[in-house]
Amino acid sequence: MLKIENLHASIDGKEILKGLNLDVKAGEVHAIMGPNGAGKSTLASVLAGREEYEITEGTVAFEGKDLLEMATEDRAREGLFLAFQYPVEIPGVSNVNFLRTALNEIREYNGQEQISAKDFMALVREKSAIVELDAKLASRSVNEGFSGGEKKRNEIFQMAMLDPKLAILDETDSGLDIDALRIVANGVITLKSDKNATIVITHYQRLLDYIVPDFVHVLYDGKIVKSGPKELALELEEKGYDWIKAEFQH
Amino acid sequence: MGYTENDLAKDLENSEYKFGFTTNIESDRAPNGLNETIIRYISAKKEEPEWLLEYRLKAFRIWSEMKEPNWAHVHYEKPDFQAISYYAAPKQTKKYESWDDVDPELKATMAKLGISMEEQQRLTGVAVDFVMDSVSVATSFKAKLGELGIIFCSFSEAVKEHPELVKQYMGSVVPVTDNFYAALNSAVFTDGSFCYIPKGVRCPMELSTYFRINEANTGQFERTLVIADEGSYVSYLEGCTAPQRDENQLHAAVVELIALNDAEIKYSTVQNWYPGDKDGKGGIFNFVTKRGLCETNAKISWTQVETGSAVTWKYPSCILKGDNSIGEFYSVAVTNNYQQADTGTKMIHLGKNTKSTIISKGISAGKSQNSYRGLVQIHKNAHNARNFSQCDSLLMTDECGAHTFPYIECKNPSAKIEHEATTSKIGEDQIFYCLQRGISEEKAISLIVNGYCKEVLNQLPMEFAVEAQKLLAISLEGSVG
Amino acid sequence: MNLETIIPEMAASVNWKLEGKHLLSEDLRKKALSVLENMPFPTTRTEAWKYTRLAKIRNGNFVARQEQLASNRHQIDLNAISLVFVNGHFASNLSSSHFPDGIKLLALSQMEVMELSVLGNTLPLEGELFNAFNTAYATDGVYLHISANMHIKPVIEITHIVTGTNTISHLRNVIVAEAFSKAHIVQQYVTENANTCFTNVVTEVSVAKNAFLTIDKLQYEDESCFTIATEQVTQATDSNFTINTLTLNGGLVRNNLNIAVNGQNCETHLNGAYILKGSQHVDNHTVVDHTVAHCVSNELYKGVIDEKATAVFNGKVFVRKDAQKINAFQSNGNVLLSNDATVNSKPELEIYADDVKCSHGSTTGQLDDEAIFYLRARGIGEKAARQLMVGAFVGDVFGKLTNEAVKTRVDQLLQERFEWDFVG
Numbered sequence A: 001m002l003k004i005e006n007l008h009a010s011i012d013g014k015e016i017l018k019g020l021n022l023d024v025k026a027g028e029v030h031a032i033m034g035p036n037g038a039g040k041s042t043l044a045s046v047l048a049g050r051e052e053y054e055i056t057e058g059t060v061a062f063e064g065k066d067l068l069e070m071a072t073e074d075r076a077r078e079g080l081f082l083a084f085q086y087p088v089e090i091p092g093v094s095n096v097n098f099l100r101t102a103l104n105e106i107r108e109y110n111g112q113e114q115i116s117a118k119d120f121m122a123l124v125r126e127k128s129a130i131v132e133l134d135a136k137l138a139s140r141s142v143n144e145g146f147s148g149g150e151k152k153r154n155e156i157f158q159m160a161m162l163d164p165k166l167a168i169l170d171e172t173d174s175g176l177d178i179d180a181l182r183i184v185a186n187g188v189i190t191l192k193s194d195k196n197a198t199i200v201i202t203h204y205q206r207l208l209d210y211i212v213p214d215f216v217h218v219l220y221d222g223k224i225v226k227s228g229p230k231e232l233a234l235e236l237e238e239k240g241y242d243w244i245k246a247e248f249q250h
Numbered sequence B: 001m002g003y004t005e006n007d008l009a010k011d012l013e014n015s016e017y018k019f020g021f022t023t024n025i026e027s028d029r030a031p032n033g034l035n036e037t038i039i040r041y042i043s044a045k046k047e048e049p050e051w052l053l054e055y056r057l058k059a060f061r062i063w064s065e066m067k068e069p070n071w072a073h074v075h076y077e078k079p080d081f082q083a084i085s086y087y088a089a090p091k092q093t094k095k096y097e098s099w100d101d102v103d104p105e106l107k108a109t110m111a112k113l114g115i116s117m118e119e120q121q122r123l124t125g126v127a128v129d130f131v132m133d134s135v136s137v138a139t140s141f142k143a144k145l146g147e148l149g150i151i152f153c154s155f156s157e158a159v160k161e162h163p164e165l166v167k168q169y170m171g172s173v174v175p176v177t178d179n180f181y182a183a184l185n186s187a188v189f190t191d192g193s194f195c196y197i198p199k200g201v202r203c204p205m206e207l208s209t210y211f212r213i214n215e216a217n218t219g220q221f222e223r224t225l226v227i228a229d230e231g232s233y234v235s236y237l238e239g240c241t242a243p244q245r246d247e248n249q250l251h252a253a254v255v256e257l258i259a260l261n262d263a264e265i266k267y268s269t270v271q272n273w274y275p276g277d278k279d280g281k282g283g284i285f286n287f288v289t290k291r292g293l294c295e296t297n298a299k300i301s302w303t304q305v306e307t308g309s310a311v312t313w314k315y316p317s318c319i320l321k322g323d324n325s326i327g328e329f330y331s332v333a334v335t336n337n338y339q340q341a342d343t344g345t346k347m348i349h350l351g352k353n354t355k356s357t358i359i360s361k362g363i364s365a366g367k368s369q370n371s372y373r374g375l376v377q378i379h380k381n382a383h384n385a386r387n388f389s390q391c392d393s394l395l396m397t398d399e400c401g402a403h404t405f406p407y408i409e410c411k412n413p414s415a416k417i418e419h420e421a422t423t424s425k426i427g428e429d430q431i432f433y434c435l436q437r438g439i440s441e442e443k444a445i446s447l448i449v450n451g452y453c454k455e456v457l458n459q460l461p462m463e464f465a466v467e468a469q470k471l472l473a474i475s476l477e478g479s480v481g
Numbered sequence C: 001m002n003l004e005t006i007i008p009e010m011a012a013s014v015n016w017k018l019e020g021k022h023l024l025s026e027d028l029r030k031k032a033l034s035v036l037e038n039m040p041f042p043t044t045r046t047e048a049w050k051y052t053r054l055a056k057i058r059n060g061n062f063v064a065r066q067e068q069l070a071s072n073r074h075q076i077d078l079n080a081i082s083l084v085f086v087n088g089h090f091a092s093n094l095s096s097s098h099f100p101d102g103i104k105l106l107a108l109s110q111m112e113v114m115e116l117s118v119l120g121n122t123l124p125l126e127g128e129l130f131n132a133f134n135t136a137y138a139t140d141g142v143y144l145h146i147s148a149n150m151h152i153k154p155v156i157e158i159t160h161i162v163t164g165t166n167t168i169s170h171l172r173n174v175i176v177a178e179a180f181s182k183a184h185i186v187q188q189y190v191t192e193n194a195n196t197c198f199t200n201v202v203t204e205v206s207v208a209k210n211a212f213l214t215i216d217k218l219q220y221e222d223e224s225c226f227t228i229a230t231e232q233v234t235q236a237t238d239s240n241f242t243i244n245t246l247t248l249n250g251g252l253v254r255n256n257l258n259i260a261v262n263g264q265n266c267e268t269h270l271n272g273a274y275i276l277k278g279s280q281h282v283d284n285h286t287v288v289d290h291t292v293a294h295c296v297s298n299e300l301y302k303g304v305i306d307e308k309a310t311a312v313f314n315g316k317v318f319v320r321k322d323a324q325k326i327n328a329f330q331s332n333g334n335v336l337l338s339n340d341a342t343v344n345s346k347p348e349l350e351i352y353a354d355d356v357k358c359s360h361g362s363t364t365g366q367l368d369d370e371a372i373f374y375l376r377a378r379g380i381g382e383k384a385a386r387q388l389m390v391g392a393f394v395g396d397v398f399g400k401l402t403n404e405a406v407k408t409r410v411d412q413l414l415q416e417r418f419e420w421d422f423v424g
C-alpha cells in the first residue's frame, strides 16, 4: 500500500529525514517509535504533504501512485489520513460542517454523489459512538475548547467518518489518561480491516498494549535504525532510547 | 493642444470677480479648489434653498479653522484639498464601450461573487438596456413604499420635497463641528440618500442604495439621513458587493441615523472600494462619520464588512440618549497588502438601562495594519448601563499588525462592562488540517475566515451575507503566509 | 551550629513564637533564614500586596502549639485516604494507616532525613517573605508520592485543622505525581474553636509526564483567622493539572498559585470561587507561566461579595518567547451584593510569542434587578430570588467539581454560613 524508499527531507536547509525506508501492506499495523526530535512527525507531515518540507531524494508510492507528486488534498482524497499530534482548532466552523465539506469533496473526487443530510447525520451518530464522543461535540467548532482527550478522540472520529486506506496516528496517545487511551485504542481497533493499514507513531509503549503492531520500527536521526516484532517495543521501554542512541551515534 | 478642463478652471478662477458665481458656466464640473464661491456654485447647481446654502457656508467656515487630524496608527499622504473638484455632473453610466473593454480581473472577481451576467454588465455600466430595467424595478419598489408613507429618495430630492424633515434632522447627530471630515462633508456634500419611516410602520423590505445606484451620482461626499419615527422599523443596506473602481481618491461621507422612541434601525454596510495595488499604490481614503441617536426604547444596530479602501477611518457610533435604548456594532474589517484600517465604534450611554454590544473581528494580511479603536462611555446618570465588547484579531502573516485600543470611561458605579480581546494567527496549520481532510485550499480559507466572522455575518441580511462571505474569501486569496 | 538559635532580624521583629522542631534540610533553612535577615515586611506599596493589608498579621502575638483532637469531624469522603494535621502537626490518631499500592503518603515528620533533603527546591525565597518563613519554620506537612502508571481511585484527603487562640502554624506539603499516574486530592483548611490564628502553608507540586492530577482546595476557617496559602506547581510534558480553589470563610485569606508549565502538550485548569461577607478579605493571586509550546490553560475565578467584604483577584499569564501555539484563557467575574463590598480585579496577560490564542476578561457588577423582579413576579421570595441568581453566577465554577462528596460538602458549608443552596 505504501512504499517509502530512501526518503530524504529537509526544512530550512536542515536535513531531518536521511534515507528512510518503509513498506506497509494492507491489513498491517506498523508502530514507529523514537526519541523526541527523531523525525517522526516530520515523516507524517511529509507523507501528508506539508509544503515547508523539501524532499531532496527518494520516492513514496501509495497504492502504486507517486504520492509526492500529489497535492495534500488529493492525498487525503486518495485515502491517506493523518491524526495530528496537535489537532488544529478552527473557531466558528462546526465539526459537522467541516466533515461534510471534507466528505463531499472526497466523494466528488472519486466520482461519487454528495451525501444527503440525513445519511450524513446517521453516519455521524454511528461513528461518534465508536470513540464515545459526545454528540454535542460534533456540533461544536472544530477542536475549539476541546480538552486534550476530546481532541484526540475527535481525530479518530474523523478517521472513522472518512474511512481512509492508510491512517497515520501521530502521538495520538500522549496527554491521555488511561480511560481515554482505552477508548481511542478501541476506536482504532474497530476501524481496522484487512483492506486498510495503520501507522502508529508514539514515544510511549503503553498504547501498543492495546493496538498490537505487526511491526515495530525505531526511528532515530532521520532513519529507521531497527525493526522487529512487537516485543521490540517492550525492549525499548525497558532500556530507553539511550540504548539506541549509544549504538548509532557517531 | 486644445482647451482643457484645467484651462477652464484657471479661467474661471481668474474671472470669478468679474462675473460672479452666477455667470453661466457651460461646464458641469467645478474648478478645483475649495472656497465660498465654489460652495455657492454647488448649492446653485443643485438649486438649493437659502437655508441649506447657509448651512454649507457655516460648515465651510468651521472647516477652514480646523486642523486635519493625525492618527498614531495610520500613515498616508494627506490629500490636497485645493486640488479636488467638489462638483461634477452625474457620471455617465456608460463607462465602457463594450463588454470586451472591461478589465478581465474585474470580470473574474464578479464571476466569483456569483453576480449574474446582466448584473455584471449593469454594474460596470456597459449595458444600456439594463438600466431601463433597473429603473423600472426601482419605480415599482417606490410605489409600494409610498403606500406605507415611507420616503426613500436621493438627498437632493428630499431637500426639495421634504425640506422640513431635512432641516429638522440634518446635523442633529453629526454636527458640522464634529470633526474635520464631517465639517468638510457638510460644506460640500453632493448627494446621498434620505429615508423616513413613519410612526409604527415596519418597512417590509430591505432598503438599499443599490436600487438607485444609477439614479444619482452619490459622489465622494455622500450624505445619508435615516429617520425612523416612533415605533417603526427599517433595515437599510449601504453599498453593494460588486467591486467599485472609483477614481475619487478621497471619500468623506456622513451618515446620520435617528431612531425615535421605540424605533429600530438596522444599518448594514459592505464596503469594498479599491484598496490600492499589491505595492500600496492608489486606493481610496475612506474617512466616514457615522452616528446614530437612540431615543427611549430605541435600538440601532450597525453591521459592517469592510474589505476595501487603502485607508479606512470609521467609527459607526450610537448615542444612547433614551432610557432602555440599545446600541450594537458588529464589524469585520479585512486588510491586505498595504491597507490600513482604523475602525471601531463609540457607545455613549446617557440614559438609564442602556445596553451596548460590540463584536469586532479584524483580519490582517499582507503588510497591512488593522486597528480596533472603541470607546464605551457611561455617563453619570446612566444607571444600570451594560456593555459587552469582544474584539478579536486574526493575523494571516508575520508582517501585518493588529492593534486593539479599547477606551472605557465609566462615571456610574452601577454599570456593568465586559471586555474581551483575543489575538490569534490563522495557521498554515489550519489550512493544512483542512487540506489533509481532503478540502481544497480555496474552500479551506473560506471556511476558516467565515467561521471566524460568523457572529458578524449572522447579523447581515441573507443575500448580503452570502456575498459578503465570498468577498472575504476573495480579499484574502493567497494571503496566508 | 544550632539553627534553632538563629533568629534573624525579621523573625525577631515580629511577636511570633516559632519555637519547636523544624523540618526542612539545614541548607534550605539557612538560605531561608538569610533571606529573612534582610527582608522588610511587605506593605501596600509592595505591588504584590497592593490591595491586602498585612498589619493584623504583622502585629499578631502568635504562638506555636500542639494539640490532640479526639476525632476528625471534617472528613468529606468516607472512602478517602486521609491525613490530618492539627496546628501544623501530624495527627496520626485521625489519619489512615493503610494505603493502596503505588502511593506513598506520610507526614514529613515521619520521613528519613535523607529523603527530606530533596524537598523544597522549586520555591522562590528571595523577596517572598512568607515562603521564607515557611521554609525556615515549617513544623510538618504531607509528603505524597504517586508512582508511575498508578491510577489512585480513592480521593486523597488532607485536612488541616487549627484550634485555639493566636495559634501559628507553618505547614509544608510536597506532592509528586509520577509519569502516567492519576490522582485526586482534596486539601481542606478548617478551624475548631479558633480565634485570630495565623496559618502559613506552602504546597509544592510536581506533575510528571502524562500524569493527571486534580486538587480541590477547600478553605473554611473562622472569620477571625488569617491564612496565606501558596501552591508552587511544575508540569512536565503531556501532563494535566486542575486546581479548584473554594474559599467559603476565613478572615484574611491570601492564595498564591504559581504554575510553571515546562512541558509541551500540557493542560492546566485553575478554577476559583469565593463567597464573602462580614469583613472578610480574600485575595487570589495566580500565575501561569507558559515556557514551552503547544499548551492550554484555562482560568475561571468567580466571586460574590456581600456586606463589607473585599475580594482581590490578580491573575497573570505569561507566554514566553518561544512558547508558540498556546491557548490561554482567563476570566474573573464578581458580583457585589452590597454598597460597602469591594473588589479589585486585575487580569494580566504578558505575551512574547506571536502564534498564540489568549484572552482575558473581567466583569464586576450587581445582580440584575430586572431578573430579580421577574423571579419575584413569579412568586419567588426576594431572598430566594437573589440566591438563585448568585447560585447561577458562581455555579459555573462549582460545576467544575467532579467529586460528589466535595460537592455535597460545599453545599453543606454554604447552607451553614449563608443559608444558601448553590450546588444543584
Ligand SMILES: Nc1ncnc2c1ncn2[C@@H]1O[C@H](COP(=O)(O)OP(=O)(O)O)[C@@H](O)[C@H]1O
Residues within 6 Å of the ligand: A011, A012, A014, A016, A034, A035, A036, A037, A038, A039, A040, A041, A042, A043, A052
Ligand atoms: N518547522 C521546523 N523548522 C525547523 N526545524 C524543525 C521544524 N519542525 C521540526 N523541526 C526539527 O526537526 C526535527 C524532527 O522533529 P519532529 O519530526 O517533530 O520529531 P518527533 O516527532 O520525532 O519528535 C527536530 O530536530 C525539530 O527541531
Ligand SMILES: [Mg+2]
Residues within 6 Å of the ligand: A040, A041, A042, A085, A171
Ligand atoms: Mg512528533
